[in-house]
Amino acid sequence: MTTTTRTVTPSTPRPLTWIPNSLVAVFVLVMVVLQMLPFYVALTTSLKAKTDLSSQLIFPTKALIVENFVQAATQGGIFRAMLNSVLVAGVSTALVCILGALAAYPLARRATSLNRAVLTLNVGLMMVPALSILVPLYSLLSQMRALNTYWGVILVMVTTSLPLAIFLYSAFMRSLPVSVEEAARIDGASLFQSLFYVIIPMLKPVTATVGIVTGVGVWNEYALSGYILTTPETRTIAPAIASFFSIQSSNLPAAAAAALIAVVPIVVVYLFLQKYFVRGLVGAEKG
Amino acid sequence: MSVQPPRLQEDATTVASTVAHLIPPAPRPARRPVKRFAGASVNLLYVPALALFAVFTVYPLVSGVRLSFTDWDGYSPSWSWIGWSNYARLFTDATFRSVLLTTFVYGIGSTLVQQVLGLGLALALDGKVRGRSAAKAIIYLPVLVSPIVMGTFYYLLFQYDNGALNDVVVALGGERHAWLSTAASGVTIIVIVNSIQFVGTSMIIYLAGLQSISPEYTEAAMLDGANAWQRFWTVTLPLLQPAFATSIILNLIGGLKLFDVIQVLTGGGPGTATSSVSTLIGTTYFANQAAGYSAAMGVALFLIIAILTVLANAALNRRRLEQQ
Secondary structure, eight states: OOOOTTOOOTTSOOTTTTSOHHHHHHHHHHHHHHHHHHHHHHHHHHTSOTTOOSOTTSOOOSOOOOHHHHHHHHTSOHHHHHHHHHHHHHHHHHHHHHHHHHHHHHHHHOOOHHHHHHHHHHHHHTTOOHHHHHHHHHHHHHHTTOTTOHHHHHHHHHHHHHHHHHHHHHHHHHTSOHHHHHHHHHTTOOHHHHIIIIIGGGGHHHHHHHHHHHHHHHHHOOTTHHHHOOSTTTOOHHHHHHHHHHHTTTOHHHHHHHHHHHHHHHHHHHHHSHHHHHHHGGGGGGO | OOOOOHHHHHHHHHHHHHHHHSSOOOSSOOSSOOOSOSOGGGGGGGHHHHHHHIIIIIHHHHHHHHHTTBOOOSSOSOOOBOTTHHHHHHHHOHHHHHHHHHHHHHHHHHHHHHHHHHHHHHHHHSSSOTTHHHHHHHHHGGGGSOHHHHHHHHHHHHOTTTOHHHHHHHHTTOOOOOGGGSHHHHHHHHHHHHHHHTHHHHHHHHHHHHHTSOHHHHHHHHHTTOOHHHHIIIIIHHHTHHHHHHHHHHHHHHHHTOOHHHHHHTTTOSTTTTOOHHHHHHHHHHTTOOHHHHHHHHHHHHHHHHHHHHHHHHHHHHHHHHHO
């Protein structure tokens, strides 16, 4: 009889027991089908020739073709865009985790009015819409010659991702017991030694969350990077798809193939790291 | 009491606290509040982050406010101060007014659809249902995909010539409809596409909310003779209050900022019939060369989102206090 207030009881009946199970099953099934439908239609479209006008709901009956994927790779530069995305998202995520964890430490461990003001500013920055800063940011980057550069887009992505990271890190650190650090300090560790050897090793779970939220966010970002990156050499995946799609709007099979290629890494990572995704879920909708 | 499988319990607690505080659980709770544990020099650690904020967010925000009082065209070296003209223009500009209205339709429409479907899915998938892990994983997947990619996929469903929806309409004996180039159906489709893509977020928030409700409450209501509907209405729904607050605020902000999916599906057209304030800012700056005016729209969008978020937060949290 050890029932706490936060226990899952799979044996508890659903709250709405009066709705027949069959109806519930139909509802869930319809939603699952709705979610898979766009992926399915993209797949059938990408496997058909442009001249094949059979319904996209029907799986191709003629020989499957790879021509659309070849076009997406050669004309759309999708693989180059993916490499760019790996670079930009990877470096940005690493920087956000490092800078976020460091910045959160004083905010969690030194509750002065200055630091409370910094925390408030940090929360306020989470609400700034990308398009509200677009115009001045674009002129600033153009003066800095940072348009169409990796470092330009990385600095912007790091800046826009940091507020949520700092929020998550500082909330997590505040819930860590001070006693461990105090013990380390008594044993002669400096403040920074206790930060690096005591606190940082304890940050693994929150770093997984921050890393996933930031990585997925930067990988998918379009509102700012779509304007910052306009050359095929530097474009990341979302701007590349959008641009290929608008150029190839008469060649939908190739556009579908390009978009499908872009989904593969996300799906693969999701399948392997599902446990961590569940934790990072909520923040993922920040865009 | 049945014995709980420990892994499931741990996962659910993790989700619950993720949603409640946006953080995963720490090993142990703090023993006492911390004040001035460290000297002032430790503040140096946030200087790099603040420097980035200053250059790439605060400076553009301030400079955007400054720009909004000018008639700058975005490229020429000369411009002049024009006072509040750009803001006055926001109030008289019929295009901006209708775009603002559409933006509210995106924000409120998406929020409504996502709460209904998200809560429905959470209720359906809470408890022992066969295949629920797979269902949850599939319904959540689109949240992780770029709206640009999802928009491209949905374009294939709704496009005129060979779109899947028109194929069904024709097969049923109807006529092809230009779904994306009529204002009403374009706006509706954008609301639906955005809501369906992110319904997984609401579902997970409500699932965590449901799992944080102790079965004792429901059992007590059952002993008092409450039927299933009464238990749902008087026990489950009120206790989901924190989940409602989190989900509604996230969806509202997401809908009001909507940009990517509009760009792919309709480009904001026909005309500006499906534009949001965000897409209009882009068009006004890059296509119409009215940098000053588009900066004023940016300031307005920020203020609208900030004010609505604060109001929604206050309203939803006041209701939570009343219950305690």
